Amino acid sequence: MTDLFVDEYPEQARLVRAAFLTSFVALGIGALFGVIQALHRTGVFRIVESTTYYTVLTGHGVFLVITFTIFFLVGLYQWAVTDSLQRGPVDARLTWSWYGLMSVGTLIAAIAILAGFLDDPPDVLGSELSADVLFTFYAPLQANPIFYAGLVLFVVGTWLAGADWFRTWWAWKRDHPGERIPLPTFMVLTTMIMWYISSIGVAVAILAFILPWSLGLIDSLNPTLTRTLFWYFGHPVVYFWLLPAYLLWYIVLPKLSGGRLFSDPLARVVFILFVLLSTPVGIHHQYLDPGISEGFKFIAMTNTMFLLLPSLLTAFTVVASMEHGARQRGGTGTLNWLRALPWKDPAFTGMALAGLVFAFGGFTGIVNAGMNINYLVHNSLWVPGHIHTQVGTAVALTFMAGSYWLVPQLTGNRLVGRQIALFQVVLWFVGIVFMTNSMYRAGLIGVPRRSAEPQYAFDYEVGVGSMTELDVQLALGGVLLFVSTVLFLAIILLTAFNTDSDPLVDGTIPPALSGPEDSPRVLDDLRVWIGIALVLVVIAYAIPLASIVDRGGLFGPDVGPFPVVVDGVMYLQHGVAYVGVLIT
Amino acid sequence: MNIHAYERLWLVASMVLIVGFIVTITYGTVGLGITMVDDREETISPDDVDEDDRFQDPRVEQVGENEFEAYVVSMTFLFQPDPIEIPANNEVTFYVTSRDVIHSFTVVGTNTNTMVIPGEVSAMTVEFDEPGEYGVVCNEYCGPGHHDMEGSLIVHPEDEYSLxxxxxxxxxxxxxxxxxxxxxxxxxxxxxxxxxxxxxxxxxxxxxxxxxxxxxxxxxxxxxxxxxxxxxxxxxxxxxxxxxxxxxxxxxxxxxxxxxxxx
Amino acid sequence: MDDSGISTEISHDEFDPIGTLALIALYFVVLTLMWLFTYFVEFVGNAPTPTVLL
Missing domain, CATH: 2.60.40.10 (Immunoglobulins)
Incomplete structure (x- = not known):
């Protein structure tokens, strides 16, 4: 039996545990907010005012897709780099600094968001403390400046994390001249390259425009510009959530299946394709935006379609690795081998179900990528359906399943309640099937997303079934997912305190069937890929951005701020405006 | 590189899929004539909406035989005019702008759907064949009253339509x-x-x-x-x-x- | 404890992922059919759609 991670690298294990702790706290809050929304928007049970729904929605988005996913990412990547390079960081102070910076940033943003629950939020930096602007914070909706400042600190923290991992790799390279980058580290470094290139967009949007504007230093901004910069970052960020799940599928899932990774070279190719293609596609989130020409939208569409390639290749490689495991476990037949997989292992079953959901969600992603078909689905409930199958399941369920394998190695404790863990991952799968089935179908008939009360004066034309049936499915799915989250957190919490137990986990990763020696060395020359990625970004974005600035100006066609504050004055203003409209 | 024969096959099949999707969408554009909302309209400051010929009096106008234009203003949390009344079987171009934040103009149950961004004018030409009353909603979060933002579009039979x-x-x-x-x-x-x-x-x-x-x-x-x-x-x-x-x-x-x- | 349940070691040259090929072929067919349905029935049937003035 090999040494456990916690025994070999106690300091690193402590950091990974800290990152996972932050991640799981966010998961708990985010899930609670999620079930509140599922019950609220369907009208089943409304515990908050509909105006407060958007505070809940902002928290749900930020805590889950920023805090939960990215803290898990940094923990997992810290493990992956340490484990595959077999060494710690050059300077542990840097490691704890980025963890601290990310935590402080999260806390500040969280305070701004949660202040939305106060009846009378205090003034901070000259404006009321509030951030009901959702995860996308589209200007001219305006949050309190500390919300944006918190996000900036958080992102800077992730940048330092990347720098830390690069530094560890450089130190390793000096000691191992001429060696191929171990695959897990390769995945970490390529993910971070993608992150550096893409997060420039949101950094510019916040630092150059939104933050000074929220502080009152500039009067106006160009909403199309800040929105485009957001989506420059906003699509790659979904791969930032997804790639840690890919790492688990490529590195851990084959092992859990009882086999070996089918192809190391293709895994590298896949990650390089993500570096190249993740960013020059963001305009596909803006297919229905005025102010951007159809030509740019078409280019974004073709790029996005080619971005399917790494995911389609992944489907083959990962399934083939599982098949290899099944056959080593005695599986036979064309499809009968599926029975030979370790379905009683919650870590395996969770990841396999996550992969299955991802395959279907891939289809809905193709629809989202499909330019003109966007008229059908844009901003309908279809889109959160897609998000919940992909981030909410492919990523989240993989993280949970991966935790069942990793947490014992990080704590030295045996996983508590393996049977319950298995039930938990299956429950998640059932919950997501109910909830997203409802969301996709409701989206196709035009039910909007991001709405506290999507019940209007008109009736939706439900082709099959009824609106009540769709609402019940959504609410039921949301409740099952919440219960599943609570079970997961309870299992992890009990495991954390399950000292004096034997972890029963073999942490060794078997080598790939087709190893790195089968691939050209140029794959490991990261500078080449950074160069090509930058060129592609410039080609995809230089002209659209120039055109947006040329049309609306750098600071916009005089668009003032709209702080999102729920109070009587605001309603009075709208009331006056409304009456004014009726009179004129 | 050492790639298994099946994986090569899948690589080719994947490219066929990707090209197939792109071809379908191109057919939608070229064959079916579907156009995207784009940058054909000039920008307009939200402060100037009240002085603009099109938007100071939001309305529907006939501009040619079987051609109409609808000038729509969206604002927290309503659309003007409301209801919007148009004839069936005529080409109607909607011009939509925002007085304040980002909204959408979405005719529920149809593909008539656009983002509405302050500073920009969204233009869409559509032809409704089926008379009836359609719901119009904003499907982009625009503030605490977002879910109250609703309008209606009444499509009259062509021979019953008047302005x-x-x-x-x-x-x-x-x-x-x-x-x-x-x-x-x-x-x-x-x-x-x-x-x-x-x-x-x-x-x-x-x-x-x-x-x-x-x-x-x-x-x-x-x-x-x-x-x-x-x-x-x-x-x-x-x-x-x-x-x-x-x-x-x-x-x-x-x-x-x-x-x-x-x- | 070894719960991997591995009974035989299968090397790269002995392994032919025929099951994966079958599953992925099924996926190809499903993707194609769902795409055609969503585009030509759900989308094109959801008229009117913004078009060019001809």
Whole structure:
């Protein structure tokens, strides 16, 4: 039996545990907010005012897709780099600094968001403390400046994390001249390259425009510009959530299946394709935006379609690795081998179900990528359906399943309640099937997303079934997912305190069937890929951005701020405006 | 590179899929003529919306044979005009802008759907074949009242559609026995001539008059009711053309006398 | 404890992922059919759609 991670690298294990702790706290809050929304928007049970729904929605988005996913990412990547390079960081102070910076940033943003629950939020930096602007914070909706400042600190923290991992790799390279980058580290470094290139967009949007504007230093901004910069970052960020799940599928899932990774070279190719293609596609989130020409939208569409390639290749490689495991476990037949997989292992079953959901969600992603078909689905409930199958399941369920394998190695404790863990991952799968089935179908008939009360004066034309049936499915799915989250957190919490137990986990990763020696060395020359990625970004974005600035100006066609504050004055203003409209 | 034969096969199949998707979408553009909302319109500052010819009076206009334009303003948390009334089987171009934050203009149950960004004007040309009332919603979060932002789009059968506006110039008061004269202005917003009838009621008296209003013009019709046929006191009047109705009250007889007669 | 349940070691040259090929072929068919349905029935049937003035 090999040494456990916690025994070999106690300091690193402590950091990974800290990152996972932050991640799981966010998961708990985010899930609670999620079930509140599922019950609220369907009208089943409304515990908050509909105006407060958007505070809940902002928290749900930020805590889950920023805090939960990215803290898990940094923990997992810290493990992956340490484990595959077999060494710690050059300077542990840097490691704890980025963890601290990310935590402080999260806390500040969280305070701004949660202040939305106060009846009378205090003034901070000259404006009321509030951030009901959702995860996308589209200007001219305006949050309190500390919300944006918190996000900036958080992102800077992730940048330092990347720098830390690069530094560890450089130190390793000096000691191992001429060696191929171990695959897990390769995945970490390529993910971070993608992150550096893409997060420039949101950094510019916040630092150059939104933050000074929220502080009152500039009067106006160009909403199309800040929105485009957001989506420059906003699509790659979904791969930032997804790639840690890919790492688990490529590195851990084959092992859990009882086999070996089918192809190391293709895994590298896949990650390089993500570096190249993740960013020059963001305009596909803006297919229905005025102010951007159809030509740019078409280019974004073709790029996005080619971005399917790494995911389609992944489907083959990962399934083939599982098949290899099944056959080593005695599986036979064309499809009968599926029975030979370790379905009683919650870590395996969770990841396999996550992969299955991802395959279907891939289809809905193709629809989202499909330019003109966007008229059908844009901003309908279809889109959160897609998000919940992909981030909410492919990523989240993989993280949970991966935790069942990793947490014992990080704590030295045996996983508590393996049977319950298995039930938990299956429950998640059932919950997501109910909830997203409802969301996709409701989206196709035009039910909007991001709405506290999507019940209007008109009736939706439900082709099959009824609106009540769709609402019940959504609410039921949301409740099952919440219960599943609570079970997961309870299992992890009990495991954390399950000292004096034997972890029963073999942490060794078997080598790939087709190893790195089968691939050209140029794959490991990261500078080449950074160069090509930058060129592609410039080609995809230089002209659209120039055109947006040329049309609306750098600071916009005089668009003032709209702080999102729920109070009587605001309603009075709208009331006056409304009456004014009726009179004129 | 060492790639398994099956994986090569899948690589080719994946490329076929990708190209197939791109071909489908290109067919939608070229074959079906679907266009994306784009940058064809000039930018406009939200502060200038009130001075803009198109948006200071949000409305529907006929601009050619079978061609209409609808100028729509979205703002927290409503659309103007509301309802929007258009004819079926005609090309209608919607121009939508925002007075404040980002909204959407989405006709539920159809592909008529666009983001509305302050500073920009979204333009979409569509043709509704099915008359009926459609819901219009904003599907981009725009503030705490977002879910209340709703409008409606009424698609009239082509032969029942009109852009007629009516205004009536009527006296508030006439002396005892004096004639009551109503001047009715009928504005025909369509390009075709409008042949219709003006129905006027004053008190118990009813009158009818045929009128033809040339396309895009306004005609005035004067109707006079003999004062001897009217009872003293307040008389309700109404003037209607097709579905448009204007109403008011005229006082017959001397105010002071009337006041004096009251107990 | 070894719960991997591995009974035989299968090397790269002995392994032919025929099951994966079958599953992925099925996926190809499903993707194609769902795409055609969503595009030509759900989308094109959801008229009117913004088009060019001809």
């Amino acid at each position: 007629t506006e009516l205004s009536v110039d009527a006296p508030d008061q006439v002396g005892p026995g004096e004639d009551v004269e109503l001047t009715i202005s009928i504005q025909n917003g369509l390009l075709e001539d409008l042949e219709t009838t003006v129905d006027v009621e004053v008190g118990d008296e009813t009158l009818e008059q045929d009128v033809t209003v040339p396309g895009g013009e306004t005609e005035q019709v004067s109707v006079t009711v003999d004062g001897d046929d009217l009872e003293p006191g307040d008389a309700e009047w109404s003037a209607s053309v097709d579905d448009e109705v204007e109403t008011g009250t005229v006082t017959i007889g001397d105010d002071a006398d009337d006041g004096g007669d009251e107990p």
